[in-house]
Amino acid sequence: MSSLVALLHATRIELLRTLRDGSTLLMMGFPVLLYPAMIWGLTQAGLYIDEARDRETLVLGVADGVDTEGLGDDKVQIVPATLETLDAGDVDALLAGAGDGLELHYRAGSPRSRRTRRVVEDRIEARNTERVDAAAVEKGADAALLAPLEVDVDAIDDATPLVQFLIGLFACAFVPMSIIVSTYSPVVELFVAERERGSIETTLCAPIPRSRIVYARVLAAALLGSLAALGNLGALWITVLHGAVLVVEDPVSLPFPGPVVLGTILALVLSAALLVAVLMSVALSAARTHREGQTLANFVLLPLIVPSMAGMLAVISESSRDVLFVPIAHTGTLLYAAIRHELVATDLFVAVGLDLALAALVLGGWMATLGPTSLIEGIQRPAWLARLAGES
Amino acid sequence: MIEVDALVKVYPGHPPVRAVDGVSFEARRGEVFGLLGANGAGKTTTLRMLVTLLSPDGGTARVNGHDVRTAPEAVRGSVGYLSVTTGLYERLTPREMLVSFGRMQQIADPVGRAEQLIARFGIGAFADQRCGRLSTGMKQKVSIARALVHDPPVLILDEPTVGLDVLVAQTFLEFVETAREEGRAVLYSTHIMSEVERLCDRVAIIHEGRIVAATSVAALVAEHGTVEKGFVATVNGA
Structure with missing residues (x-):
């Protein structure tokens, strides 16, 4: 051997x-x-957080600039809403109350998760934006400036x-x-x-x-x-x-x-x-x-x-x-x-x-x-x- | 088969302990040679030198013609060693244990040899259970089989029946008798005098590291009546 x-x-x-x-x-x-x-x-925790975000208050508002970033709350009319209540007339009410020359923007809370981001995109961008944009243009806003704010997560x-x-x-x-x-x-x-x-x-x-x-x-x-x-x-x-x-x-x-x-x-x-x-x-x-x-x-x-x-x-x-x-x-x-x-x-x-x-x-x-x-x-x-x- | 000449072992310390001090004896083929002594007399140290677990500080010892200093592996290949502390690998089964030791010993057919020993010692019923789960008696059988796996011409047994019940000890003594009949040289260390009387042909009595008597069992009994009396008289007179 x-x-x-x-x-x-x-x-x-x-x-x-x-x-x-x-x-x-x-x-x-x-x-x-x-x-x-x-x-x-971690995944379970992420899902739990995402579900919590579904109920989270989103920030909708009108501002006097293209970008709400850096603007204080005094220049932004904030309307609390949730994903569930967006369709229930909040947006219309917001638009109705907006002053002349103000432009409408939305800021979707803190959509850091993939799921929330998707929901924001699907439910606001795809549907409400059209309604918002149409109403804003009707009130004299520049349609070109109505692009939604970017969400926090960059797609990789x-x-x-x-x-x-x-x-x-x-x-x-x-x-x-x-x-x-x-x-x-x-x-x-x-x-x-x-x-x-x-x-x-x-x-x-x-x-x-x-x-x-x-x-x-x-x-x-x-x-x-x-x-x-x-x-x-x-x-x-x-x-x-x-x-x-x-x-x-x-x-x-x-x-x-x-x-x-x-x-x-x-x-x-x-x-x-x-x-x-x-x-x-x-x-x-x-x-x-x-x-x-x-x-x-x-x-x-x-x-x-x-x-x-x-x-x-x-x-x-x-x-x-x-x-x-x-x-x-x-x-x-x-x-x-x-x-x-x-x-x-x-x-x-x-x-x-x-x-x-x-x-x-x-x-x-x-x-x-x-x-x-x-x-x-x-x-x-x-x-x-x-x-x-x-x-x- | 076993030739020991003026063997010495000194353990370091303050002062150093001369555990074995010039021990000499000879054990022959087909003979059970008893090494008797009280606890601490130097029996185990002597045996451990013979199986190359310790190296001697003086003297020489040859086992089956091989010098313990210069050819330790050849010595280990000639000896089956069994002591009270010779444990088994608890997570191997007896069959795995025997086959792997057969391979270590480089025998020709380790699997066949393992099966032979399993049959001989009645290990079959528990050959595939892990050694750690076996009873003391079962373990002892496996230990014996393991010591014989390479069919050694020399057996060195250091108080092998300590802790065994009567029935297992009886089986073990029968094994030693068989080993003698098979022509093996058996060096048997013990302080159980009844075992000496039954098994040993000749004995050496070791006391404080020195051989104080070397004689046949028959002569010891003839002189003192029993081995025990002979042992006590010799040690007290030393």
Whole structure:
């Protein structure tokens, strides 16, 4: 059996064991469920707000200029109305009361939602405007000046760049964090739980190199972290696509990423997950129990979340290249670039190469000095480290 | 099969603890060799060095001709190790466990071997349940099968009946007798003297890290009446 096949077999077993752990699965799958739930909630909230706006007072009035914007209420005769009462004679009454030389305008409340905008357009523009215009012209208004005020929402002709931006931005922020959080749980399960349960000797007595056990576990944790991160990205993708209806006119169709983008995303996610898995497994070599593992993992989780946030800030401030040499941060910024088809190949090689080199350096250095068994069985920890881990 | 010569293990500390201090003995093919001692005498440390879970600080040990320092993987390939702490992977089923350990041990037909062991130890009824849901007795059967998956010529058993009920322990002792009949060398560590009398051909008594007596069970019984009396007399006289 070649070393690679043996490694893959060992990895498969580690994956199988971990994927049967409910808490690990929950930890990994939670974000994937969270986004659709969030967008469902937002859509429901949007619908509720739209329905409320149906009952909202609209502002109709006459003014002495073409544009009511900037005019004080003293120059605008305001007539409250609702969509339901518009047809009931309010407009006629308004027109009847308007002074000579005043022009009629309407201002449709705050039609920020797609639905309200459509209602305003359909019910006022398409029907009442004609009545209003006719009456105003009859009273001497210039028909050319009777164009309705523009509503607050600009129609977006091509929403694809916006959606790509949103997916990229969210991916930049959430995917690195997802890698960190989702890799943590399998590392605890694969390295620490075995020490706690006592099945460690079962593994150590198998006639396979200890380094292979370590590699298989790190690889399994990285694969699970990557899987969760990709699931996270997929959920984000679907969520933003469907959630876009809240801000754009029509449903957006964004083509599924091609093999180049997918490959790029995979490389970025996997290399970052490998680095995180290595750092976690090294940090958790001082843990004897799940609880200690959770305590010690905080010392890695928090420092890793900082660069993940830095990546998002770099994207917002359009200074992504400033964090190219910062692991985790560059994972986010390059994901953003990849999703927007703006990735530079050399940046990808630099980022992935840096992640892998760091992972190899840390893991190789650790195993060369303390040995692979120290990662499986745990290190002989000094008293201060035991206290730090929360040893009771 | 097992040759131990002046084995030493020192645990760091202030002062350092010399847990095993020049232990020597030999266990042969087709023999159950008992390693007797009180708690903390150095039994488990010695066994853990023999299965390469610990590396010795002095002396040498060879298992099935392989040196524990220079050929640890070959040693592990020759040994079936079972201890009270040798757990199972709780989320794997016995069948998955046996097949995967067979693959780890690089045996020719891991699936066939797993089925053979499942039949031999009566595991079939629960072979597809996760190990975490099995009773202690069932787990012990799976542990034994797992230790034998690569058909090792040497068995190292560290207090394997601790925590087992009488019936399961009885089954286990029968397994050890069968292993001897099959020609395996069995190194059996325990402080349950009735098991020693029933199973062991020869014993070494370890006390404070040193072998204080090495003799046959028959000789020990002849001299002191029972193994227990012989053990107590030897340790008190050490």
